[in-house]
Amino acid sequence: MEARDLETERTTARRRPERVSHDCAAVYAILDAAPCCHVGFVADGQPYVIPTIHARVDDRLYLHGSAASRTLRVLASGVPVCVTATLVDGLVLARSAFHHSMNYRSVVVLGTAFELTDDAARSAALAAIVERLVPGRWSHVRAPSAAELRATRVLALPIVEASAKVRRGGPIEDDADLGVPVWAGELPLRLLPGEPIPDARLDRGAVVPEHVRRLDARRF
């Protein structure tokens, strides 16, 4: 992994720089772990923030959606975009109201996306999105048809300007508050898979395959 620095004036931490990193390994790890991201763009002077799924391959973030989606159409026009991916890791319970907090990992990527036009590149990006969330699945499913590819817009956002911010651990606490008679600590939170629910039209007794069963150990 190259130790590329993604810091710019716009991604410099103004506060709590000890929680912020511009190392691309730190940025990539959070993008790869987050189940979804939030895409920010401006239309008619109004910011919009839309949740979507993504995949990172090398120094590109891939997004996709319906060719009819306004969000994708606006982003494809080359407007400035912000993609933020956040994992909630826990609640931080302090003795003072003031020091309550949340543990999290988040990444902010700033830049401009462009549309993939080559069908092989588009198909590879879609495969990366499916494979990131369900490793091993792509080879089992019917690949996109030409009509489905036409109905899908695929965008690439080069990751050149980004920052990662992480808070972990227990509460920061003023010494004067240590005697406050209340439990303090951290309540970890994790996004965990439940039991797979088979599709109603699946043959009875269809076995949950290995690539789905191992999602049970999926670490978000």
Add this chain to the structure above:
Amino acid sequence: MEARDLETERTTARRRPERVSHDCAAVYAILDAAPCCHVGFVADGQPYVIPTIHARVDDRLYLHGSAASRTLRVLASGVPVCVTATLVDGLVLARSAFHHSMNYRSVVVLGTAFELTDDAARSAALAAIVERLVPGRWSHVRAPSAAELRATRVLALPIVEASAKVRRGGPIEDDADLGVPVWAGELPLRLLPGEPIPDARLDRGAVVPEHVRRLDARRF
């Protein structure tokens, strides 16, 4: 609960209107369930999307942060804002690559925030934020001092223009794909609490109180 309609031209669904609601009960339920939200605003022509925690009281969304935070300062100046809260509910595994999806609940709120200046109102908003995430905690912790309140900016965003979007259930599938020999269905995902981790400076043997233990049943 009043059946207020939060639809405007800007929050009208252009696609899949069957997944979208502008009913304020639907919007409130998702805002109340989401552990955090993403705030979008524009500075120097660049959109930024920042994760933060929130609470809703009646038709207002409260946000807070350091008085030194750029995000809060920009929002307090009355620029257009978008707050989006998303819960990831599951992965949808179809027989075709094309119909893979995610189950989720999300809300988009558009508007303009204003700063709370009255200390009692600010304190009440901060209490709402702590109580939403950890019901029953506020009365046990040291309340904010005057200096802490001065160091904190509290914003209110009236919820007058918003939409909720929900996808649930198994895969949509083309009939022609029903014979594809692959397991299909849904993998539910839930953000679940783990074991509370006591602060290192807590007395040994400090009992985890009822208001923390019952977070085990917290439904995000």
